[in-house]
Amino acid sequence: MSHAPSTREHQPRTNSVYQNVNRPGKSVIVAGAVAGVVSRFCIAPLDVVKIRLQLQPRLLPSIPSHGVIGSGAPSAGALYNGIYGTMKTIIKEEGITALWKGNLPAEILYLTYGATQFYAYAQCGLATSITYPWDLLRTRFAASKARRGSGGHAYPSLAMAVRELYRNEGVRGFYRGGLAALTQIMPYMALFFGSYEGIRAALTGVIGIPPSVSAAAASGGRTGGEAAALDGWSWITQLLGLVGGADALAGVMGGVVAKTGVFPLDTIRKRLQVQGPTRGMYVHGDIPVHEGMVKCATDVVRREGWRGLYRGLTVSLVKAAPASAVTMWTYGRVIELGDWLEARGEQRL
Numbered sequence: 001m002s003h004a005p006s007t008r009e010h011q012p013r014t015n016s017v018y019q020n021v022n023r024p025g026k027s028v029i030v031a032g033a034v035a036g037v038v039s040r041f042c043i044a045p046l047d048v049v050k051i052r053l054q055l056q057p058r059l060l061p062s063i064p065s066h067g068v069i070g071s072g073a074p075s076a077g078a079l080y081n082g083i084y085g086t087m088k089t090i091i092k093e094e095g096i097t098a099l100w101k102g103n104l105p106a107e108i109l110y111l112t113y114g115a116t117q118f119y120a121y122a123q124c125g126l127a128t129s130i131t132y133p134w135d136l137l138r139t140r141f142a143a144s145k146a147r148r149g150s151g152g153h154a155y156p157s158l159a160m161a162v163r164e165l166y167r168n169e170g171v172r173g174f175y176r177g178g179l180a181a182l183t184q185i186m187p188y189m190a191l192f193f194g195s196y197e198g199i200r201a202a203l204t205g206v207i208g209i210p211p212s213v214s215a216a217a218a219s220g221g222r223t224g225g226e227a228a229a230l231d232g233w234s235w236i237t238q239l240l241g242l243v244g245g246a247d248a249l250a251g252v253m254g255g256v257v258a259k260t261g262v263f264p265l266d267t268i269r270k271r272l273q274v275q276g277p278t279r280g281m282y283v284h285g286d287i288p289v290h291e292g293m294v295k296c297a298t299d300v301v302r303r304e305g306w307r308g309l310y311r312g313l314t315v316s317l318v319k320a321a322p323a324s325a326v327t328m329w330t331y332g333r334v335i336e337l338g339d340w341l342e343a344r345g346e347q348r349l
Contacts, residue, residue: 031334033111039327040106045099046319047106049086051142053312054270056080056284058304079284083315094145102141104158109134128181133174135181137161139273145283154281168277177272180293184265191261196254203250255324256317263316264309268296 040047056079080086090098109131137158144154155161165173271290279287288303290296300308 027335027338031331031338034334035327035331037107037111038330039323040109041100041103042326043319043323044103044106045087046083046315047138048090048099048101048142049080049083050312050315050319051102051139051270052080052086052090052283053315054267055143055274055282055287056311057288057300058308058311083318101144102138105134105137105141105161109138128185129178132178132181136174136176136273137165139270140278140282143274143282143284154278173276176275177269177293180265180269180272183293184262184269187265188258188262192254192258195257196250199253200250252321255320259316259320260313263313264297265293266316267300267309267311268293271296271300 080089087099140154140161141158155164169176271287272293274282274287275290279289288299290299297309
């Protein structure tokens with residue numbers, strides 16, 4: 001008995017994430033979750049470096065560190081300096097596996113947030129609220145320092161961390177710094193889309209880069225209007241076509257602007273996440289006491305200057321590109337795998 005061919009065979013493939021999010025909920029959840037897990041594992045070392053730098057206080061010369069309870073000042077200069085220097089110090093003192101500290105709660109965070117983000121990407125606040133406790137646990141594990149073969153961790157295991165956190169700090173303890181996390185959502189979206197539209201308009205209107213140019217057209221396999229659009233371009237603008245033209249470039253630059261703009265809130269969130277009974281057990285010793293988002297911001301500026309709010313920004317920007325690339329590549333491949341498995345199933349019927 002013959003069957004009519006599936007309409008899927010006559011539909012062009014697309015790698016558009018915006019079209020993929022309209023697929024059936026199950027495939028989107030699975031693809032988003034897998035993409036989050038893979039991305040998190042790949043960029044985990046950079047995330048640990050960022051957290052260590054964000055939690056490292058460097059007092060201004062005018063602020064004495066002697067006899068100040070909770071000053072958090074390193075006893076002999078800064079422990080970490082730069083991305084390479086921080087990685088080198090961590091590997092030397094704690095072993096290479098320390099670059100994946102906090103990876104288990106972070107994987108759970110990315111698993112749940114990745115699925116929620118792709119399934120209901122407009123409800124960012126809800127996704128943040130649901131997954132925030134895992135973000136806090138990730139920070140505490142990443143900030144916990146112990147030399148090779150020794151104890152000294154704030155928590156010996158994830159299960160013990162959950163029990164101790166609930167027993168000593170209650171439910172509110174899981175949401176330390178949560179207000180800063182929620183506060184940065186709207187400014188981030190506004191900065192991203194505002195700068196994206198402005199940059200995109202400049203690239204397309206002033207410079208003349210098409211919004212989207214296929215890799216095939218940019219590399220010589222030009223068809224239709226793409227050939228006309230590319231004629232007369234320099235090798236630089238043709239190279240931009242390989243990464244998607246003005247849309248992709250504006251997206252990258254918009255992300256940099258948005259992340260830079262809200263980064264102080266991210267630093268405040270990290271500083272608040274390590275408050276509580278275990279405050280003295282983290283990598284920088286006696287971390288300064290901070291109470292509330294506004295008080296934390298003013299304390300950091302007073303003690304460390306405005307630069308204190310931007311510690312770890314460089315590594316944050318560096319990790320953003322590979323994290324996004326791995327996430328979107330993995331998401332697309334999982335979607336394609338699901339399509340292939342579904343097509344095989346239809347053929348057997």
